[in-house]
Amino acid sequence: MSRPPLPRIGVFVCNCGTNIARTVDCEEIACAAMEWPGVVVARAYKYMCSDPGQEMIAEEVREKRLDRVVVAACSPRMHEPTFRRALASSGLNPYLLEMANIREQCSWVHDDPRAATDKALALARAAVARVVRHEPLEKRFVPMNPATLVLGGGIAGMTAALQLADAGQPVTIVERADRLGGNVARIDLTAPHLDSARELLLGRLARVSMHPMISVLLRAELEQLEGYQGNFTADVAVEGASRRLEIGSVVVCTGYKEFDAARVEGLGYGRLPDVITSFELELMLKRGRIEMADGRTPRTVALVHCVGSRSEEYHGYCSRVCCMTALKYGHEVKSALPGAAVVDLYIDMHAFGKGCEDFYRKTAEIKTLFLMYGKNAPPVIRPAGPKDDCNLLITLDEKLSGEEIEVPADLVVLMVGMEPREDAGRVAQLVNISRDKDGWFIESHPKLDPVATTTDGIYIAGACQSPKDIPDSVAQARAAAARILAKVAKGKIEVDAIFAEVDAARCSGCRICGTMCPYGAIEYDEEQKSSRVVEASCKACGCCAAACPSLAVRARHFTDEQIFAQIEGVL
């Protein structure tokens, strides 16, 4: 075996003013480092990250023909980019740098100068041992296909599609049903402004169907998705025939389905014809007549909140839209049947959206009777007796009065919550994204990255991510489109230089790595009988490398040799 030429390493120890030097003897480290194999220069300096500090490093690299640099200073999370730039400016590949964290994880947390210096020595020694095994790495680029596949043609899907298409990029909407519009098409007015949902949709529907950049596939389903961000191939089944699409991104807008109210036994849904769901009331409202099963006009309409939501037995979460929808029904019932009484049975009134608190106040003004029931103690509904002057009787533990009361009603509307669609699991699997404990798709970061997912190139928008109203769905859809347009504008995708790679000469094709990757970045080549990593999809976690029993998977910049050297170095 030929021995590689001896490395020429420079070690630069930062005093960080007194931040490091107060506890760690930086001169001692520099002196000791001169004795370590491969080290040709070792210097301590007051502020390594300052311009003169960086210039010192660059100068030493040039003068002493250094091919490796160790900076013992703060956390690499702080200044690794800075020192990588310093290397690059001196003509050295930036990945030939290793940092030893002797500030955050040493001088700032230890009091005893001897112990802190010993630990700093060990960390610096490990960094030197590691950097010997560093390799120059280059960033790579893959092309970005500007076309997007939108899964689901509801309000979110149509919004995302229009935004992308208006920017001149091609979009295909795949919709399972035989029409666009999703759940919004099933409702009459929207809360809190009582605008027509139909008006919201019609303009969009017309634009989507006319738009030259949008093609709509109805009665269609995604069957398979392969590839990686910027370069996916989707197989879509359209009315039995299969169609192949080349796309760069996917926006999942598959929405929700309503909770099955029959599951809550005591509410009588399915048994009592005048207990209906919110969507059934919407249908009546759209037809223009609120009536009981026998055609009579109800004198009292009761609205029951949180059916299936915020309960231990069904769904723990709040479905977010039902409170305001129930208030909306109050208005709609009062306006259609001015003589009718409206009773609103709720757990807590969630009126958090813009204009919602005002809406709540206005609803109280139109004489809605609000009754409060407890979580996990839903009201019980039974048919009224012949002597009662009503159709149904609702029993509940009323929390404000603290009494068990009975409320007469002719028509009861159950505010059914949202739940993930039955096929959400299959969709998640197809596009390789995760679901939370309730079955909703998981975003990349709940606050900072709400529409991306853990798989690059796959975005989520609308109620498939969690229950949400129309404004939030639209905002997410536009955000997802904006994310995609930003990548399309660049034209190519930068792939970080740190990723895993498979040495086909070692890979036995055992396929243990296949299930390791959370991003589906590992593909198995049936012909070669070996696995390979799709660099553009890899995020460099290295769990495949840890699993590979043949050492065929190599985690660049975190190789076994580098980590073994570091282990020897710290001990």
Next chain:
Amino acid sequence: MNGDKLKIALYWGAACGGCDVAVLDTDEFVLELAAEADILFWPIAVDGKYEDIRALPDGALDATLFSGAVRNAENEDVAHLLREKSQVLIALGSCSAFGGIPGLANAVTREEILERVYLDNPSIELGNRTVPRTRVPVNGTELELPAFYPRVWRLSDVVDVDYLVPGCPPAPERVQEVLAALVSGTLPPRGAVVGAAEKALCEECRRRKADKRVARFVRPWEIVPDPESCLLEQGLPCAGPATRGGCGARCPDINQACRGCYGPPPGVQDQGATLVGAWASVIEAKTVEEAETAFAGLPDVLGIAHRFTLPASLLQRSCR
């Protein structure tokens, strides 16, 4: 004796004799070998004494195939002797190459072994407290037994070894290949593993492989494995993924999980730790309890994962 003929020796240290049988299992070839080479020493098949070997000049043997691990002083003495007398020393079989089955004894101490075998064993005659000792005075003279070492060593731990031929036992066809190369002088440069493949066993295993998800590991007697699909996928702790190929996948072919006898694939230092990493990667547990349940079918992890390679492990037994 023909001066042009190769001179070779075969020896067994701590071994079962299976490697010798593998040489004999080359059938007629062993007769061809005898025609091409003088077998000067082969305790299992040819008459010969240590004295005969000691009498040879250094390097007089063209090659020695040493099977078995180094368990006692006799094994080590003969290893040194044969090293001196041989131009090429080949570690034949997993015991010699990695420690093998005898190497599992490194999981316990010498004292524990002597106690279990000679004192605590249910088949010991009542009251008999005889434990073998290195020196025993008998009728005014002293009898000597080879010292029983505190641990098992690989051959390469006590002498320089030129080639490793793994396998427990090595496949006869691979033994034949190595012997043929020895006779024809076509062995690769020293230091190589010969008579084996350059990839892990899965490469040559004929079973259908998919991405791996295993609900739990099973004991071999718990299931009748499907003959077509990957045994690891069926929950058997198959060592194939972290075992060098070359045997022809003999065990998977008869519906048995690979036991790992060919040792780690090229570049892999620690077969047991590697198997632990690989096996633990295929289960789906999300809590310690779920993981314990999934691993219930792996009762003796060290013994299963390091069945043939414990003396070659990165880590050795704790001294306490």
Next chain:
Amino acid sequence: MAFEPRIVGFLCNWCSYTGADLAGTSRIKYPPNVRVIRTMCSARIRPSFVLKALAEGADGVLICGCHPGDCHYSEGNYKTLRRQVLLKRLVAGYGIEPERVRLEWVSASEGQRFAEVVADMTERIRRLGPSRVEMLPSTRRAG
């Protein structure tokens, strides 16, 4: 001289290493016995790394990752947990106290917790005493 344990810490970049940095910026003091090696995810840690550390003379190995459900790489910490369970059994097979190999979840905001974990582990290993693995085979021939 009193026994000072040497502990190798493997910390994931996103949660635990950041948490350890936070302990620093918050000036929370803890014993200097843990020497940290950063990996992108705790699931990068091969069981061989842990055996290597023990064989090189570490008295303990501390692995820290993101809390379950919080992994930067979705589920890497579960993979770490699975390996850890089997690894501890492997280590016990060598006669080494499994407590010497410890897995902890430390988030990026838990600087205090990281300091407590280090202090607690150092104290426990101090009580266990030095790890005394047998000499490696390669050292036999040298001697």
